[in-house]
Structures are given as structure tokens and as C-alpha cells.
Amino acid sequence: MAMASGTRASGTVASGCDFAADMSRVSSQPAPPAVSLRGINKSFNEVPALIGLDVIAPDGQITVLLGPNGAGKTTAIRIVTGAMTPDAGTVRTLGLDPEADGEEVRRACGVVSAKPALYDRLSGNDNLRYAAELHGVDKRIIDDRIWAAAGRFGIEHALDAQVGGYSTGMKTRLALARSVLHEPQLLLFDEPTSGLDPESAQAVLQLIRDMTSDGHTVVMCTHHLVEAEGLADHVVVLDAGNDLVAGKPADLIHQFWPDDSVEIAVEGDSSLADLHDLTVLAGVVRTESSKHGVRVILDSPDVTPDVVDALVRAGHRIRMVNPHEPTLEELYFAVRRSARDLGEATNEEVMS
Amino acid sequence: MNWSRTLTVARTDVKQLVLAKDFWMPMGILGSIFFVIVPLVLLFSITSLGDVEAVQNIANTLEVLPQKAQDQIKGDTPQGRTSYALAVFLFAPMAVVVPLTISTAVGAATLVGERERGTGEFLAHSPAATKEIYLGKLLASLLPGYFTTMVGFTAYSLIVNLIVGPEVGGWFFPTTQWWLLMLWVLPGFLLIGLSLVLRLSGKVKSTAAAQQASGLITLPLIAVSYAQASGAIYGTPTTTIVIGAIAWSIGITSTWRGMGAVKRQRLLGVADGV
Numbered sequence: 139m140a141m142a143s144g145t146r147a148s149g150t151v152a153s154g155c156d157f158a159a160d161m162s163r164v165s166s167q168p169a170p171p172a173v174s175l176r177g178i179n180k181s182f183n184e185v186p187a188l189i190g191l192d193v194i195a196p197d198g199q200i201t202v203l204l205g206p207n208g209a210g211k212t213t214a215i216r217i218v219t220g221a222m223t224p225d226a227g228t229v230r231t232l233g234l235d236p237e238a239d240g241e242e243v244r245r246a247c248g249v250v251s252a253k254p255a256l257y258d259r260l261s262g263n264d265n266l267r268y269a270a271e272l273h274g275v276d277k278r279i280i281d282d283r284i285w286a287a288a289g290r291f292g293i294e295h296a297l298d299a300q301v302g303g304y305s306t307g308m309k310t311r312l313a314l315a316r317s318v319l320h321e322p323q324l325l326l327f328d329e330p331t332s333g334l335d336p337e338s339a340q341a342v343l344q345l346i347r348d349m350t351s352d353g354h355t356v357v358m359c360t361h362h363l364v365e366a367e368g369l370a371d372h373v374v375v376l377d378a379g380n381d382l383v384a385g386k387p388a389d390l391i392h393q394f395w396p397d398d399s400v401e402i403a404v405e406g407d408s409s410l411a412d413l414h415d416l417t418v419l420a421g422v423v424r425t426e427s428s429k430h431g432v433r434v435i436l437d438s439p440d441v442t443p444d445v446v447d448a449l450v451r452a453g454h455r456i457r458m459v460n461p462h463e464p465t466l467e468e469l470y471f472a473v474r475r476s477a478r479d480l481g482e483a484t485n486e487e488v489m490s
Numbered sequence: 491m492n493w494s495r496t497l498t499v500a501r502t503d504v505k506q507l508v509l510a511k512d513f514w515m516p517m518g519i520l521g522s523i524f525f526v527i528v529p530l531v532l533l534f535s536i537t538s539l540g541d542v543e544a545v546q547n548i549a550n551t552l553e554v555l556p557q558k559a560q561d562q563i564k565g566d567t568p569q570g571r572t573s574y575a576l577a578v579f580l581f582a583p584m585a586v587v588v589p590l591t592i593s594t595a596v597g598a599a600t601l602v603g604e605r606e607r608g609t610g611e612f613l614a615h616s617p618a619a620t621k622e623i624y625l626g627k628l629l630a631s632l633l634p635g636y637f638t639t640m641v642g643f644t645a646y647s648l649i650v651n652l653i654v655g656p657e658v659g660g661w662f663f664p665t666t667q668w669w670l671l672m673l674w675v676l677p678g679f680l681l682i683g684l685s686l687v688l689r690l691s692g693k694v695k696s697t698a699a700a701q702q703a704s705g706l707i708t709l710p711l712i713a714v715s716y717a718q719a720s721g722a723i724y725g726t727p728t729t730t731i732v733i734g735a736i737a738w739s740i741g742i743t744s745t746w747r748g749m750g751a752v753k754r755q756r757l758l759g760v761a762d763g764v
Contacts (some may be wrong), residue, residue: 182760221614221754255612259509259577260502271498272616300509326615 143398165424169197170233172324172355180213180379187213188224188379194209195372200346200356202366204470205376206355209357212252214376215326218357219247232323245273248317252329254309258302262293262312265301266319271318287315291345307338314345318354327358331365331399345370364469374467375473382477391464394472398439403431403458404449419448435461499626500633503644507596507634517592517638517661525642526649529577533653536573545672547571548685555579558726562665570657570751578652578665583672583716585639586679593680594687598704600734600753601615601691610757620752625689628745631684636677670730678737683711685744692751 144205172212173195180188188210195201203211217229220236220243229236236243255266266284275283288294291311296304301312310330317325323370327346327420331339334398350356350371360366364374367387383390416422416434421441436447446459464472507513539545549568552560552575559579565571604610613623643664651661664672687704694700725733 216614216758219615220757221611222760223755241617241619244615247615249612249615251608251611251615253608253611255609257502257506257609258607259506263501264505268502269612269616272495272615272618274492274495422526 155206157318170371171195172197172232172397173201173232173357174228174230175214175217176228178214178217178224178229180210180217180222180224186379188217191227191376191379192384193374194380194384195355195357196356198350198353198459200350200358200369201372201374202370203357203359204361204366204466205359205361205372206361209361209376210379211361211467213379215328215357215359216250218326219244219249220323222269226425231343238479240298246323247326248320248322250310250313250325250327250330252332254313256304256309256316257310258298261298261300262288262304263297265312266297266316269316270319273322283319287319288312290318291315298303299475307335310334310338314342317466318349323355324352325356327356328359329359329361330362331362339365344410363470367466370466373469377472377477379473384474387469389471394476395464397435397437399433399435400439400442400445400447401428401430401433401458401460401461401462402445405457406455406456409472416445416448419445424460428462451462492622496622496626499618500629503600503630504633507630514634516591517569517634520592521554521588521638521642524588525639525646526595528647529581530649530653532576533573533649536569536576537653539569539658540734543571544583553706556635556725564662565656567657570654573654574658576661577654577663578668579720582648582668582671583720585643585668586676586716587679587712589635589639589676590641590683591635592622593631593637594683596710597628597684597687597703598635598691598700599697599726600631601688601757602694602697602700602759605759606697610759614754614757620754621749623757624692624749624752625745627691628681628688631688632677632680634647635678639676640672640748642648666727667730670727670734674734675730675737677743678734679711680730681741682737682744683708685741686711687747689751692753692756 141156152264156397171194173193175191175193178188178193179186191210191214193201193203193214196198203214205211213222217224218231218236220229220231220240223237231243232246234243257268260268263284266287267280270280270283279288284297285294288297291314293308293311293315296308301320304312310333312326314330317327325346330346331342334342346356347369358366358369372385373387373390375382385393416425416432419441421437422445423437425435435447436442442459442461446456449456518559536545536548545568547690549572552563555563562578563571563575563662565574601610605614618626644666647663650663654663655661687700690703691700694703
């Protein structure tokens with residue numbers, strides 16, 4: 139279960155005799171999530187892979203599942219399309235149950251798996267045609283769709299070549315093109331940049347960003363925190379088959395670091411103790427040692443000039459004053475640390 | 491059940507086989523050996539040798555054939571009767587062995603191969619129903635073997651008519667029994683073999699394991715098919731039709747039951763520890 143959660147499905151639609159009032163109420167409700175996983179359990183040979191996993195992916199946004207290898211990200215994606223059935227829990231993809239309406243769900247999903255899953259002996263064109271036909275794209279427009287998708291991902295020049303001769307980057311681009319051929323509502327990307335050089339990875343991320351501007355919902359798995367930074371509208375941090383936190387990155391960061399802070403470094407080593415004494419100043423909540431000096435937690439950013447002034451008056455030569463904006467990476471490690479501490483505390487409680 | 495998707499799966503698999511030289515070259519060589527080289531050498535030798543003792547001896551052994559079969563043998567000379575008997579009766583079971591060998595080799599690798607190459611993930615996330623995938627794969631496994639056999643059969647017919655025809659008063663091949671064997675009995679046996687092999691391919695962990703296990707299934711099946719093909723040729727057309735009907739019934743039942751062998755989780759390679 140998550141410590142914090144994002145959008146929740148509304149589930150009900152108003153009814154009554156006043157049509158206008160009903161419509162007003164309906165329109166004011168948030169859109170149902172594109173993906174809703176509730177209390178999902180899944181084991182392989184009695185080894186649990188997912189333990190009570192909850193994931194909500196809001197409609198029209200990029201949701202990033204963050205977690206180390208083995209956290210359950212790929213299994214979660216597979217459950218979303220119905221390629222895998224959970225042992226327990228409720229799955230709703232675009233409002234449908236993938237187990238009962240599997241064909242409809244999979245028709246509305248475009249998937250790029252961690253390995254591109256392409257047919258090496260076939261040409262790029264044949265790979266795309268195969269996917270288009272399986273997804274029921276009208277045969278009269280298949281060629282146009284193939285050309286448009288290949289053009290979008292910059293592989294139109296290689297369509298007639300055998301995929302076995304493609305570079306890793308081209309294979310990923312082809313897999314991305316294949317995922318959008320049938321114009322799906324929901325895009326599921328499992329480590330889409332794995333094996334790519336930094337430039338290709340950046341290009342792929344930009345393409346993913348562009349896709350949400352078209353109104354697509356994207357659910358992406360990654361363990362590369364830098365990739366998720368700036369891309370994710372919504373993050374779910376997973377560990378050992380469980381969701382630790384979920385929500386908008388800014389909200390989560392605010393939740394973990396509710397106060398503003400600045401990192402301050404001064405010349406000389408002996409002054410660290412003085413810096414920690416800053417807590418006597420009004421508006422300073424506390425201080426923490428940081429990489430370059432001390433992080434000063436403030437109840438308002440307006441206090442920063444007072445802190446600097448106090449230090450100068452005390453004779454310090456200030457080398458750096460840097461407003462601290464926690465990154466997703468810091469959030470991720472803070473969440474994992476906090477989960478570990480919680481686990482240890484629970485264990486101690488059980489032991490005692 | 492969406493037949494268009496089934497045909498798409500089959501067509502794509504066949505295309506991949508056609509593009510794989512390492513697959514169709516041995517297949518072509520196998521077909522050539524059974525349908526062209528061996529018959530050509532044997533029939534040409536017999537008809538060229540003339541009325542020698544060896545041919546007389548072979549002609550005498552024809553008496554062990556069932557009376558109905560003996561009545562069908564044409565030709566006035568020992569070499570004519572011997573070559574006719576060889577062409578019509580001896581090579582009939584070959585027609586079953588070749589497609590079964592080729593098709594089961596293809597079928598054994600088809601589902602487990604998707605998993606090994608990682609493309610099973612693509613199929614598992616596709617809207618294609620598992621039944622459609624199974625039938626598409628079955629068709630794609632059946633067609634190469636059957637196509638090779640029909641091409642080989644055409645070549646064999648030409649060889650037989652050109653070499654044996656002049657000895658027995660003109661072109662005579664294929665006989666009614668052979669038409670029934672090729673168009674009715676053979677597809678039934680292929681269906682039985684492939685339905686079993688695909689079930690295996692859907693369950694085992696590797697292509698190597700699938701090939702090993704399919705050998706255990708196909709060897710007895712080839713033996714049974716061999717015997718039944720001989721029976722179909724020696725017997726009356728009614729016997730052949732009945733043998734074919736039985737093979738089709740078993741094949742269809744086995745295919746129906748085999749559809750459950752494809753599971754999305756197995757395509758992903760995670761079901762039951764696979």
C-alpha cells in the first residue's frame with residue numbers, strides 16, 4: 139500500500155431528475171484513471187512478485203513506475219494488458235477488466251517491452267504490418283499508418299531492411315512505431331531506453347513526451363531516475379512488489395520536504411559548528427550536514443537574506459548559497475530509506 | 491474467433507521460414523531424396539536392366555502383396571510389373587514420412603521459439619486470442635511440409651510416368667488411391683502430428699527440448715502413418731476414405747483440445763516456472 143496516493147477513481151455517475159444539475163455534477167468529477175490496480179498479488183512458483191500492489195495511472199498523463207530490478211514493474215505492465223493474470227486484486231484498464239475484455243483492452247494498448255520483441259528475419263515494414271493486422275487496422279490505410287509511424291520515429295529509410303541488421307536504437311524506434319500504429323489510448327513502455335546510448339535515450343524520451351501532447355496516456359517503467367525527472371506527471375515508487383508512494387512528484391517532494399531549504403558553504407572547516415548554531419535565528423527550523431556544507435531548513439524562503447546577513451556579521455566568508463530543490467532521485471532514496479526504517483521498526487516491534 | 495488474425499499469424503510465420511535458408515534448404519534436400527533421387531535411381535535401374543534374374547526375383551516377391559493389390563499391377567514384362575509395383579506401392583509411405591518430418595520440425599520450434607526470441611511478449615500483448623495464435627501456428631507448420639510434399643509428389647508423378655509409363659502402356663500415375671492418400675489421408679495424419687507437437691511446443695522450456703519430445707511423439711506416429719498409408723494404397727478406395735476419416739476425426743479432436751496449450755503467460759515465459 140502506498141504512503142500517499144494520487145488520483146482515485148470516482149466510480150459513480152450522478153443521477154436524478156434535474157438533468158442540468160446532473161450534467162454539472164458529472165462534468166465536475168475527475169476523469170476515471172486509465173489504469174487502476176488494486177491490491178494485486180502475484181506469485182511465481184510460490185515466490186511473491188507483487189504483494190498488494192496499488193497503482194493508479196491518471197488519464198492523459200505520464201505515469202512512471204520507479205523501482206529497482208525485481209520490484210515488479212514489468213509484472214505490473216503485463217497485468218495491465220491482461221497478458222498475465224493476478225492471483226488476487228482488481229484490475230481496470232480504461233475502465234475494462236482485462237481478464238474478461240482482454241481483446242478490447244489489448245486493442246487499446248500499445249506496448250514496448252524491455253526487449254523490443256521484434257522479428258529479426260522480417261523487414262521493419264513486415265514487423266509493422268504484422269502488428270497492424272493483428273490490431274485490426276483497416277487494410278486500406280495500413281500503408282499510410284506504417285509510413286506515418288516510421289516517419290515519426292525516424293526509421294522510414296530503413297523500413298525495407300531486415301530488422302536483424304538494425305542497431306539497438308533503431309530497434310527501439312521500430313518498437314515505439316509499432317506501439318502507436320493502431321492509435322492506442324494507452325501506451326505502456328517497459329524500460330524503453332535500456333541499451334541505448336545517452337543521445338538515443340534522450341531522443342526516445344522526447345518522443346514519449348510528444349506523445350502525451352497528443353492526449354495519450356503513458357505508463358512507463360524505469361530504474362533510471364534521471365529519465366523520470368521532468369518526464370513524469372505522476373510517479374509510483376515500487377519495491378519488492380509493493381508500492382511505497384504514489385503521486386505527483388512535486389506533491390511527494392513537498393510531503394517529504396515540507397519546508398524550504400538552502401545549502402550554505404563557507405570558507406574554512408571550523409565554521410560548520412557555527413553554521414549549525416543558526417537555529418537560534420527566527421525562521422530557521424533546523425540544520426543538516428550536506429555534501430558541500432550545511433542544509434538550512436527554513437519556514438520560508440524570505441528568511442534566506444537574514445541567514446546570510448547573520449553569517450556575514452559573524453565574520454564568515456560565504457562561498458555558496460544554493461536554494462535546495464529536491465530531485466526525484468533524492469525523493470526515491472528518501473522513500474526507500476523511510477520504507478526500510480519502517481520495516482526495521484516493525485521488525486523490532488514484533489521481536490519485542 | 492477471428493480467421494483473419496489466424497491467417498496473419500500463419501502468413502507471417504511462413505514468410506519467416508521462407509526467408510530462412512537454413513530451414514528450407516535441408517527441407518528441399520529431404521524432399522528431393524525421397525521423391526526424386528531414390529525413385530529415379532530405383533525405377534531407372536529396374537527398367538534399364540531388362541529381364542535379368544534380379545528383376546525376376548523381385549517380380550516373384552510381388553506375390554506376397556494382397557490379391558487386390560496384385561490385381562491392380564499393370565505390365566506384361568517382369569520389369570514393367572516390378573517397376574509399377576514399386577512406383578505405386580513401395581513409395582506410398584514416403585509421402586507420409588516427408589511432410590510429417592518437416593512439419594513436426596517446424597511445429598516443435600514454433601511456440602517455444604517465440605518465447606526464446608522474446609517475441610512471445612509481443613504476441614501476449616496483442617489482441618489475438620490464444621486459439622487464433624495456436625491455429626495460425628498450426629497452419630504455418632502444416633503448410634511447408636504439405637507444400638514440399640505436393641511439389642515432390644508432382645515431380646515423382648512425372649518421373650514415374652516417364653520411366654514406368656512406357657513399360658505399362660502409357661501414363662498411369664497418380665492412381666485413385668494415390669490421389670486419396672495425398673489429398674485426404676495425409677492432411678489428417680499431419681493434423682494429428684502437429685496438434686500434439688504444438689501442445690508440446692507450448693509447454694516445454696526450450697526448442698531443443700521441444701525437438702527431443704516431438705521425436706518421441708512423431709516416431710510412433712510415423713510408424714502408424716506408414717502402415718496406414720500402405721493399407722490405404724493396398725486396399726480399396728473405401729478403405730482409404732475410412733482411414734482418412736479416422737485420421738481427420740482424431741486430428742480435429744486433438745487440435746480442439748490442443749488450443750488450450752497456448753497461454754499468454756507461457757508466451758511471456760513465466761508460467762509454471764517456464
